[in-house]
Amino acid sequence: MLSIHSTSVDIEGVPTEIMVQAFADRVLVLVTQMGKVGNLIQASIPSTTPLLSTHDLDGPVENSDSPTTGLPAPPAAIQLTPLLGSASSEHLQTLHSLYAAQIATIIWVEEGKRSLAVDRRSVVVGIALRKARVMEGDGLDVGERKTFHGVMNHLYRLVNEATG
Numbered sequence: 169m170l171s172i173h174s175t176s177v178d179i180e181g182v183p184t185e186i187m188v189q190a191f192a193d194r195v196l197v198l199v200t201q202m203g204k205v206g207n208l209i210q211a212s213i214p215s216t217t218p219l220l221s222t223h224d225l226d227g228p229v230e231n232s233d234s235p236t237t238g239l240p241a242p243p244a245a246i247q248l249t250p251l252l253g254s255a256s257s258e259h260l261q262t263l264h265s266l267y268a269a270q271i272a273t274i275i276w277v278e279e280g281k282r283s284l285a286v287d288r289r290s291v292v293v294g295i296a297l298r299k300a301r302v303m304e305g306d307g308l309d310v311g312e313r314k315t316f317h318g319v320m321n322h323l324y325r326l327v328n329e330a331t332g
Contacts, residue, residue: 173326179318180311182298186322188275190289195279197271198294199319206296207253207264211272215287217245219277239320240277242269251292263312268293270320278327 174187179201187198200206219240246269255261272291279288297315308316 173329175322175326177318177322179322180314182315184315184319184322186319186326188323188326194290194292195275196292196294197275197323199267199271199323200294200296201298202296204296205252205294207255208251208292208294209264209268210249210251210290210292211268212247212249212290213243213245213272213276213288217243219243219273219280239270240273242273246272263297263308264295267295267316267319270316271323274320274323274327278324 172187172189174185176183176185178184182201184199184201185203187196189196194210198205248265248268255264268291271293275291276288
């Protein structure tokens, strides 16, 4: 089971802090590049919803350039509830939701590997990221993608250090 673990890393030239703290009923994950909590979003899922880890996929992921390489897919049944704060644009709201869903899925998959418990704790995610460069068109720019994958890779390490 997780307790309190944190790391400070440089992702795309920006100091980034990631903290994971477990409570009896929830897990708190903070990702900040601004030294503050930021927007809080709670992710929850029914305990009957199956989760697929990357090891459960039908084979190795061939395309290493895929934005989802190595990450478990967030289930469709995930419920995201904004708790505090709000994004300043629709793009940031979508980005924060993406972070919250992926972070929660990683926590659930990794905890599920180490526990026989059926109940999944809700995951509260605090996100405070530096503003990205101006983008053209929809979607994530290259820097946002690299930051996203950097955060997820360091979260995996942090969770595995905490539970390993």
